[in-house]
Amino acid sequence: MDIATQLVLLTLAAGTPLVYAALGELVTEKSGVLNLGVEGMMLVGAVVAFIVAARTGAPWLGVAAGIAAGAALALVFAVVTLTLQANQVASGLALSLFGVGLSAFVGLDYVSVVIEPLPPLHVPVLSDLPVVGALLFSWNPLVYLSLALFVAVHWFLFRTRAGLVVRAVGESPQSAHAIGYSVLRIRYLAVLFGGACSGLGGAYLSLVYNPSWAEGITAGRGWIALALVVFATWKPWRVVVGAYLFGGVTLAQFQAQALGVELPSQYLAMLPYVATIVVLALISRDVTAIRRNAPASLGRPFHPEA
Amino acid sequence: MTPRLVLTGISKTYPGVVANDGVDLTVWPGEIHAILGENGAGKSTLMKIIYGAVTPDAGTLAWEGEPVTIANPARARRLGIGMVFQHFSLFETLTVADNIALALDRERTGPELAARIREVSARYGLPLDPARYVHTMAVGERQRIEIVRCLLQNPRLLIMDEPTSVLTPQAVTTLFETLRQLAAGGCSILYISHKLDEIRTLCQQATVMRAGKVTGRCDPRRESASSLARMMIGADLPHPSPRAGVPGAPALVVRDLTLPAADPFGTALAAIDLTVHAGEIVGIAGVSGNGQQELLAALSGERRLADAATVTICGTAAGRLDAAQRRALGLAFVPEERLGRGAVPDLSLADNALLTAHGKGLVTRGFIRDAAVRAYAAAIIRDYDVKASGPDAMARSLSGGNLQKFIVGREMRQVPRLMIVAQPTWGVDVGAAAQIRQALVDLRNGGVAVLVVSEELDELFEICDRLAVMAQGRLSVPRPVRETDAEAIGLLMAGSFVAATSASSPVSSPAGMTAP
C-alpha cells in the first residue's frame, strides 16, 4: 500500500468519530436544542461499548451498547432541559462533566484490558483488487455506516415530512405548537438521536480507531464536533467535509514524524485545537450566513403553557 | 337549522388571571360573527380553546349539534375549523408550500399541492407564489399564506384573530370581500377585533367580552361606535384635550439616512429625511415590517451610524453615539417591546427604573444608591397610576398596560427634550391607552418634541400634528394632519410614493410591500 492510499484511509478513520458526533448534534440543533454534552456522551458511549465488548467478546454488541449509553445520557439532558426547563448551556456543560466522571469511574478496571477490535470489511474479489480494493472496499464497517448515516440524515432533513417538521420546530417552536405539533416530543427524539450518534462515535473510538480504554479517550473530539456544526453552517455535507479535514489535522502528528520533522510533540498535539479556534473565528465572522442558517430558536427553552 | 358551534359555560384560569369565565357562544352557518373586546378581555384564549390549542377548565363544546372534545389543533382541522393567527404561525426560512404542507394532515403532495395553492389563491383574490420563501414577503402577504392554508382545508368555521392590524385600509377592503364571498358559500367566520368601525361594516352578529365574561350581544350594524364602546369598556371612549402652542426649534433632524439591514430578514432604510420640532407631535404610520424597527434603532442609538451628522439631537450631531450618550442629550425612548427591551422581566421595578434613569442621581461614583432608586420607582408608580405591589414587584408580574405606564413614566420623569415612542398603546387596555395618549399630548404642550410610530391610524390622527408614512424602508414627506385623511395615508402605506423617490436612489428591499 503506498503512502497516499494510507493517508486517505487514515484520514477517513480519524474523521469518522467526528462525522457521527457532529451529524447527531446537527439534528439535535436543527430542532432548536443546543446540547453541549457531546464530549460526555461520546466518553460514556466509548467506555460502555468497550466494557460490553470486553465482557462478551462481541464487538457489535459493544457498538449497540455504546449507542444505547449515548442515548441514555441524552435522555438525562432531555429531561433536565425539556421537561424541567433548565438552561441548555449549563445543562450541556453539566452533562459533559458528568460523562467525564462517570466514564472514568466505570472504566477504571478496564484501562489495560485488550480486546478483539471490530475487524474491517472483507468482500471477496472486491477487497482484493489492487489499489481500489484497499482504497474503497476494505474499510471498517462503521466507516461505511457513517457515510450511510450522512445520506440518511440529509434525506431525512430535506426530503421527508418528518424532517420538515424538525426544521420547523427549530425555526419557531411557537408556530409549530400553534399549528398542532408537540414541540417537546419532537425535541426529545432529536436529542436522543444526537445522543445515540455521539455514543456511536465514542464506540468507534474505543472499538476501532484505538481499541482500548483510557480516561479522556475522546481528547476534546466532542467539543470539536460542536465547532464542526457551526463550521458547517448546519449543512450535513459540510459536516462530513469538515470532519475529514479535522481528521487530517489530528493525523499531522504521525505525518510529521513520518516526514522526519524535529519538533516537540506538544506543538503538533496543539494543532487540532488551534485549527478549531481559527476555523471557528473565520466562519463565524460572516454573521449574516450564521443567522441565515442557524436554527432561529437554538438554545431557547420552550414551554407549551407559557 | 343546526348551529355550527355552541359553547356553553367555558372557563379557563391561568395563575392569577381568569381568562374566560362561563362564556356562552352560538355561531350559525354562513354568519360573520364578531368577538369584540379590549386587549386582555379573553378573546384570544376563547379562540384557542375552539381551535384546540388550549384546554378549558370547564364547559362544553358542540359542533353541528354533536358534543365534542377538541384536544388539539389537528382535531380542530379535521372538524373543519381553521384559524388565522394574530401573530403568525409561519416559518420564515421555509417556502410558502412547505408552510402550508406543515398544517395539512396528509403527506406532502409536491407539485400537486403547489397547483392547488395557485388555484385557491386565485379564486379568492389572494395571489401567492408557492415557491417563495416567507422571509422575502411583506406582512400583508404573509397573512395570505395563513388564509390560503385554512381555505385549502375547506373550513366550515374560520377564526380570524385581529387580521387587519397588518393591512393598509385598501387591503382591508379586499380582505372583507374575500370573507363575504366565503360566508356566502356557507362558511361561518369568527372575527376578533377591537376596531369598532370594521365590525360595523363586516359582521352580522357580535358578542362583546370584558374581563373574561360576555357583557353583551347585538347586531353591530344597528349600533353606533360609541354604544359598542360602552359595551366593550363600560364607559365612553375618552379623548385627549386639544393641542396648544406653536412648534419651536428642531429637536430631531434626520438627514439622508440610508442603512443596509443588520438582520438578513430585515428592511434596509433609504434616504430618510425627518425633522421634529419642539412642541409638536409627528406621527409615523405604516404596516409594521416596513423599516420602522430599523429606523427606531438608528434614532435611539441601539444601532450606531457611520456618519455623526445623519442624526442630530437637540443641536448635537449624534449619529455615532450609543443609546446612553443620546439619552444624555435629552432623548427619551419607549420601545415597542416592553418585556425584554423596555424593561427586564426578571428584575424589580426599582431595578428597572435604574435601567435608563441611573444618570438622575441614582448612582454615586459607580455605586448604586438603593434608597434613591426605590424612591424613584415609587414616584413613577404613584404619578403614573401604575397598578403594582410596589417597587419590589417583578416587571413580568405587571399587566401590559401597567408596565407600559411604568416605562412611559420612567422616560417622562427624566425630563426629555425629545421623546420617541413606538406603538404606545399596543396591547394596552382602553383606559391606560387614553392616559398614555394624554401624557404624550401634555408633553407636547410643555414644549417637548414627540415622535410616535404606530400602526393604529385612529391614534395617530387623534394626537399628531404632522403625519408621515413608512413603506419599503422609505419615509413619505410629513403632512399636517388637517390636510390629509385615512384614504390618502392608506395609499402612501401601499407605497405610492416609493416609485417616485426610488428612481433617484435605488435600494432593493427584501420586505416588499403588500399590493393594495
Place this chain on the structure above:
Amino acid sequence: MRLRLESRPEPSRLATWLSPLVATFAVLAIGFVLFAAMGRDPWFALYTFFIDPIDTRYDVGELLLKATPLMLCAVGLAVGYRANVWNIGAEGQLIMGAIAGGGVALAFHGSESHFVLPLMLVAGVAGGMLWAAIPALLRTRFNANEILVSLMLVYVASLVLSLLVHGAWRDPEGFNFPQSKLFTESELLPNLIPDTRLNVGFLIALAVVGAGWVFVRKSLPGYRMRVAGLAPAAAVYAGISPTRTVWIAMLVGGACAGLAGVGEVAGPIGQLMPVISPGYGFAAIIVAFVGRLHPVGILFASLLMSLLYLGGEAAQMKLALPSSVTGLFQGTLLLFLLGADVFIHYRLRVLRSVAPAARGA
C-alpha cells in the same frame, strides 16, 4: 391523576436556596446506593467520604486550601455567567496564571526580594487575563463562540505547560523529571495557620469574594452585567455595550483563574509540574452554579466541592474506591441542581380529576 408544571407569577426565593440542598442530598443518596452496590458498608463509606476528611485541624486546613482556587475561579466565572458570557476555560486560564507567575519566580530565582511574590501574583493575574482575552477578542471581533474557544484553549494551555516543564524550564538537577526548580521562601505564599498547609492565598480569595459581592450587588457595572445577561435587547436599549460586557466578563474570569493558578504553584505545589490542577477550573463551573452565581453562595459551595475532592482521596486510601468517584459526584450534583431549579419558576400542580370539558364525546 396527572402532574402539571405551572409557572409561578414570581420566582421563588425559597426554591432558589433550597435547590442546592436538594441536589446535595440527592448526591448523598446516590452515593449511599452506589457504595452499597459496590459491597461497602454505605454508612461507613459516607462517613469516610464526608466526615473523616475534616475531623482534625490539619484536615480543616486542607479543606480551606482546596476551596481557595475553587472559590477564586467560581467568583470570576459567576460574573460572566450572570451576563450570559460562558467562559468554560477557567482551567486553561488557571494554568496560564501558574505559568506566568511561575515564570516570574524562576526568573528571580533565589533573589530573596520582597517584591518577587507580589510580582508573581500580578503576573498570574495578567497571564489568566491574557488567556481569557483570546476568546473575548474572537467573540467581539469575529463572533466566535466563546464556549468552544475558551475550552479549546484549555488543551492548548496544558500543552504549553507540558512543553515548558519538559524543556526550557526543566530543573537541570531534577534527575530529568519534568519539573521546574522548587520555589524558595520568598516565592511562596506565607503560611496562615501553624500545623496546616493553609496559606494567605485563602485570605486573598476571601477578599476577592467580598469584592465580587460588592461588584454584583452594589455597583453600576455589576448591574449592567446582570441586565445584559437577563435581557440583551434591554441592555442595548439602555446603552450597555455588548462588547464591553464580554470583555469585562472574560477578563474578570481570567484574572481570578490566573490568581488561583499562581496561588497553587506558589502554595501547596511550590514548583511547576505538568499537571497543577485536578480540574479546579471545571469544578468551579459547578461551584458557581451551586452557589447560585452569588459570591456568598459560592463561598459555601466551594467548601462542599473541596470536601468532594478530599472525600475522593480518602475513599481511595481507606476503601480502595476509585478517586474518580469525585468527578461522578460533581457531575451528578450539577445535574440534580439544574433539574431542581425548575421549582424556582414553576410549581407542580396535581390534576386529580379530568376537567368536565375534556370528558365530552
